[in-house]
Amino acid sequence: MKRTEIINALQLAGEGQLINVRGWVRSRRGNKNVSFIALNDGSTIKNIQIVVDLAVFPEEQLKPVTTGSCISATGHLVASQGSGQAVEIQLTELEVYGTADPEQYPLQKKGLSMEYLRTIAHLRPRTNTFGAVFRIRHNMAMAIHQYFHEHGFFYFHTPIITASDCEGAGQMFQVTTKNLYNLKKDDEGKIDYSDDFFGKQTSLTVSGQLEGELAAMALGKIYTFGPTFRAENSNTPRHLAEFWMIEPEVAFIQKDELMELEEDFIKYCVRWALEKCQDDLQFLNQFVDKGLIARLESVVNTDFVRLTYTEGVNILQEAIKNGKKFEFPCTWGDDLASEHERYLVEEHFKKPVIMSDYPKDIKAFYMKINEDDKTVQGTDVLFPQIGEIIGGSVREESLDKLNAEIERREIPMKDMWWYLDTRRFGAAPHAGFGLGFERLLLFVTGMQNIRDVIPFPRTPKTAEF
């Protein structure tokens, strides 16, 4: 008999029709006359209740139906006599696909901490919380593709293995096929990569932006969406060594339009979640973060604040004058500390802030320099609780200015000649941003730790599963 997914079965009217559902047992309870199985197949956070008449199915036959086991259940879909659900299945045929020894199966009905679930990351998708998170993760990926597709962007695939080591976004993981204990070295003791797989030193990408800029100079509007790797020893609830990043790059737009894009894009994704992930969000709102749905709705309905770095520093210095205490000083030219950003977003404005026009020395070499020659057209989106969710900028399109910046910063561009060709041949004004996918998910799910919004987190000293 054809399987009905539980999400669909729950939509049907219980008219006694025979259906088949398959999934994993969440719990079984009852008395000596009747047994109730809560079954979940991942299609929705909701379980379907299967009612077993113990006169037809003796207890002995139900023995293997324990929490975590996998079954196929066929029966009549009827209106439920109980109050917790509209419909339920009166079991007529049972097949046990896989048992789960209850003495050993680690998932219980309650009391599991996120830290513990991380130690069983191979099983945690079976919990309500992680089922919800990963369904939302899928939905956000779809929302992102849909947004860009609707707006005329092309999904452009940038390489994961790269030979450029100056992207400036962090420490890189090296890629090699050589025996690390017997490396060929030159007279000065430096490693000779000429006999390595690619004939040169290669690494995992820390950003697809530079390649994305090449594409924008041909296709006009592109975005990348792929894994990114950073070998930084960052131990925080907001950092991963392997994470997914979305990087749109657009020709012919200026700073205002870039900020509009950033705001419109995030709102689109959040709106998508509110519309299409209601059941999962309601669960998370109830058990993980009581203010979640209200916060998501407020982001969709408020205008983000536009604030220059200089204005931000003025507000902070004013606050300090009025007695606000910070751990770190706030002086023009220094990067804002987390506590400064949080003050602006969570206390002063109480809404998302797009901060722009940072001092050039605290930002990357490719950002467009303003006429004051002191600031660059970076545009970062700062979110409550998460901090920087988007880092964007207008790119410097002038070859001379870009070269001057590269020289001033002594950036090794030997393997990057191709990037400069975007400025050498048909240079165009353009801009783009990078969004950390998992940081978006932190915001949309209300989860506290980034390790809990990616199925298999990679962080310093952790690559289990």
Next chain:
RNA sequence: GCUUCCUUAGCUCAGUCGGUUAGAGCAUCUGACUGUUAAUCAGGGGGUCCAAGGUUCAAGUCCUUGAGGGAGCGCCA
């Protein structure tokens, strides 16, 4: 990487000033219950107190070192 906190039953945690046989809830097992919703009720089993070393008549408890984990900071997305 720095700072700080934590590590006791399968899970979540108590454990007083260092002092008898280390406790609870949940889970699990056994039984009861005529439809349960984190079912309920009764009972049973379950411990290398993270590891090593030290102080002491006596260490889960104090000290040192190490490992693992959380949080804050830095770096960033």
